[in-house]
Amino acid sequence: MDAEIPDIPEIPDDPASSEPHPSGSRLMVEEHIVYSPTFQVPAFYFTASDESGAPLSLNSIIRSPLFHFPIPLSSLDVQPHKVDLPGSDGSEDAAPVPLLTQGEHPTTGQICWYLHPCETSPAVKELLDHREEPPKGGWELEWLKAWFVVLGRVAYLRSG
Amino acid sequence: MVSLFRQLVWEGTVPIAIKLAPTSLPTSSDRPLDTYFIQAPRISYLPFLIPEIRKNLCDLVLDETSAAALREEDWWFEAENGGVMKWHWPIGLLYDAHLAAASAAESYFPASSSTLTAPMTLLLHLTNPPTDKLLMTPSLETLKSSFMSQSKEADFLRWGSTRRMTGLRKTEQDGLWDGIREHNFDNFWKVASKIFPNPNPLSPSLGSTPPTPNPDGAGGGVTTNDAYAVRSVPLRLFLPDAPAIQDLYPPVTDSGIHITLGDLLTTHLPLLFPNGKGMQSASFPAAYAMVQGIEPPLDAEVGWLGASLAGADGWVNVCVGLRA
Numbered sequence: 001m002d003a004e005i006p007d008i009p010e011i012p013d014d015p016a017s018s019e020p021h022p023s024g025s026r027l028m029v030e031e032h033i034v035y036s037p038t039f040q041v042p043a044f045y046f047t048a049s050d051e052s053g054a055p056l057s058l059n060s061i062i063r064s065p066l067f068h069f070p071i072p073l074s075s076l077d078v079q080p081h082k083v084d085l086p087g088s089d090g091s092e093d094a095a096p097v098p099l100l101t102q103g104e105h106p107t108t109g110q111i112c113w114y115l116h117p118c119e120t121s122p123a124v125k126e127l128l129d130h131r132e133e134p135p136k137g138g139w140e141l142e143w144l145k146a147w148f149v150v151l152g153r154v155a156y157l158r159s160g
Numbered sequence: 161m162v163s164l165f166r167q168l169v170w171e172g173t174v175p176i177a178i179k180l181a182p183t184s185l186p187t188s189s190d191r192p193l194d195t196y197f198i199q200a201p202r203i204s205y206l207p208f209l210i211p212e213i214r215k216n217l218c219d220l221v222l223d224e225t226s227a228a229a230l231r232e233e234d235w236w237f238e239a240e241n242g243g244v245m246k247w248h249w250p251i252g253l254l255y256d257a258h259l260a261a262a263s264a265a266e267s268y269f270p271a272s273s274s275t276l277t278a279p280m281t282l283l284l285h286l287t288n289p290p291t292d293k294l295l296m297t298p299s300l301e302t303l304k305s306s307f308m309s310q311s312k313e314a315d316f317l318r319w320g321s322t323r324r325m326t327g328l329r330k331t332e333q334d335g336l337w338d339g340i341r342e343h344n345f346d347n348f349w350k351v352a353s354k355i356f357p358n359p360n361p362l363s364p365s366l367g368s369t370p371p372t373p374n375p376d377g378a379g380g381g382v383t384t385n386d387a388y389a390v391r392s393v394p395l396r397l398f399l400p401d402a403p404a405i406q407d408l409y410p411p412v413t414d415s416g417i418h419i420t421l422g423d424l425l426t427t428h429l430p431l432l433f434p435n436g437k438g439m440q441s442a443s444f445p446a447a448y449a450m451v452q453g454i455e456p457p458l459d460a461e462v463g464w465l466g467a468s469l470a471g472a473d474g475w476v477n478v479c480v481g482l483r484a
Contacts, residue, residue, distance in 0.1 A: 037406040039313075081301060104248075
């Protein structure tokens with residue numbers, strides 16, 4: 001199985017990039033990659049508003065081109081303030097797994113949405129475990145490249 | 161002993177004075193200067209105060225039509241000298257941070273009358289919440305979500321997994337939140353005691369063999385709840401007007417020495433706390449550290465703080481201030 005990691009896509013890590021929206025209107029998205037001091041991994045923080053500057057609802061955000069989840073949206077628990085994956089044992093009483101949540105940006109204090117980082121390390125590790133050759137640029141760089149691949153599975157990362 | 165301090169933290173309150181913001185008053189109101197005073201629980205949150213404020217302030221100041229038209233989800237609080245108050249911070253933290261910032265300002269510009277013992281005055285706005293600075297949909301559900309996130313982060317910092325929190329049944333997780341909402345110590349701690357660590361009285365102290373830190377999965381099937389075996393105490397340092405400083409704060413060094421609050425402050429804020437003490441000189445004000453409204457002695461152990469002086473969400477919030 002081919003385990004090659006592709007080139008890192010360009011990421012605008014400062015203000016707004018506009019995304020095409022099916023209805024023809026534009027979204028203003030501000031994306032940040034911030035180190036999470038709790039989970040000790042990078043985390044993807046963002047804000048999204050419409051052309052008038054009004055914040056978009058979470059429902060609109062997950063249906064926008066910004067995200068392409070590898071599972072059907074109907075399997076997600078979408079609430080106005082968070083999106084959860086169903087709990088791991090499938091029972092009604094199981095604690096849900098957070099996917100998208102609101103939180104304070106660790107440096108600016110601005111309220112953003114972020115992809116919950118607690119599942120990141122295992123996903124990246126799984127990718128790195130499949131690498132056959134030792135990396136040319138060192139393992140930290142390799143880790144970051146794998147992180148972008150994991151992020152790219154759910155979020156639209158191309159610019160231009 | 162631990163439960164004594166947990167009880168004290170639970171029962172701690174802070175004085176808050178609420179005034180309606182001038183822009184939120186209808187012009188027909190003839191009682192613009194009414195202030196409502198609350199002794200608010202430290203472990204609670206601003207939205208929980210709303211029903212009381214509504215009944216005792218708004219319903220008196222506003223006429224019936226205006227009062228009926230109020231949308232509580234648009235309400236927001238502002239500090240008297242500006243600054244949006246965060247819904248999702250515990251009230252005790254809001255107060256201590258406010259006090260530390262005020263003392264820092266005052267140490268350079270001593271006022272003729274001290275504002276330091278006065279209640280924290282908040283202006284209540286009834287409309288137009290600044291949605292970029294607040295949780296976008298301030299509601300009890302949002303607040304509960306935020307509390308759960310903080311509790312899980314604390315869990316993760318301690319043990320390297322959120323197993324203890326996610327292992328709770330949903331009814332138990334709800335029980336934690338309901339305990340805060342109803343301000344019921346027993347109901348809260350019935351669940352919290354499964355999550356919060358305890359300082360092990362047998363933890364060896366200075367110089368003897370250390371207990372091996374035992375992050376989950378690092379070996380053995382034994383789940384420990386020893387406060388001195390955590391990877392890191394969930395702790396944040398707050399300086400006035402700065403983002404919170406959060407790092408890994410292990411309670412024990414590699415050689416088994418219990419780390420104190422003074423050690424931690426010297427390591428992370430060496431200019432303010434050289435040699436584990438607040439620096440003091442004739443021309444420079446002394447720094448101090450406040451947790452739950454008190455100044456713990458600097459030889460208080462960080463592991464113990466994590467077990468006994470944490471807030472309901474598991475976090476030890478240390479507010480650093482200055483005094484002349």
